[in-house]
Amino acid sequence: MKENSTRHYLKNREAIREKERLKRIAERQKVLDFYGAYCHCPGCKENHKEFLTIEHLNGGGRAHRKKERVKNIYTWLCRTYPNGNFPDWLTIFCYNCNCSSGHYGYCPHEKELN
Numbered sequence: 670m671k672e673n674s675t676r677h678y679l680k681n682r683e684a685i686r687e688k689e690r691l692k693r694i695a696e697r698q699k700v701l702d703f704y705g706a707y708c709h710c711p712g713c714k715e716n717h718k719e720f721l722t723i724e725h726l727n728g729g730g731r732a733h734r735k736k737e738r739v740k741n742i743y744t745w746l747c748r749t750y751p752n753g754n755f756p757d758w759l760t761i762f763c764y765n766c767n768c769s770s771g772h773y774g775y776c777p778h779e780k781e782l783n
């Protein structure tokens with residue numbers, strides 16, 4: 670009897686986790702669809718959605734996450750802007766461009782264009 674309920678609990682927990690995983694994917698997709706599912710860094714052609722992430726246009730991504738206690742920016746966006754009208758101070762970059770502009774303040778793609 671006890672074993673049975675434990676198994677049921679575990680199964681249930683797995684189902685909940687799977688549901689949350691799918692929800693996170695759907696939220697991420699919604700955000701990518703809104704901004705355009707490609708890297709917006711000039712000169713970068715990355716459009717594999719797996720490599721894409723949110724870029725704060727004016728920097729301050731870390732401060733924003735801390736202030737709003739953002740654990741998952743996609744979840745945060747969908748909760749904060751339920752009408753799907755996401756803010757214009759965010760855009761989509763790939764991880765490479767996001768890292769470079771985070772660490773160096775620029776992306777080498779920009780330089781190559783000039």
Ligand SMILES: [Zn+2]
Nearest residue numbers: 708713763766
């Ligand atoms: Zn890029």
Ligand SMILES: [Zn+2]
Nearest residue numbers: 710766776778
């Ligand atoms: Zn770039």
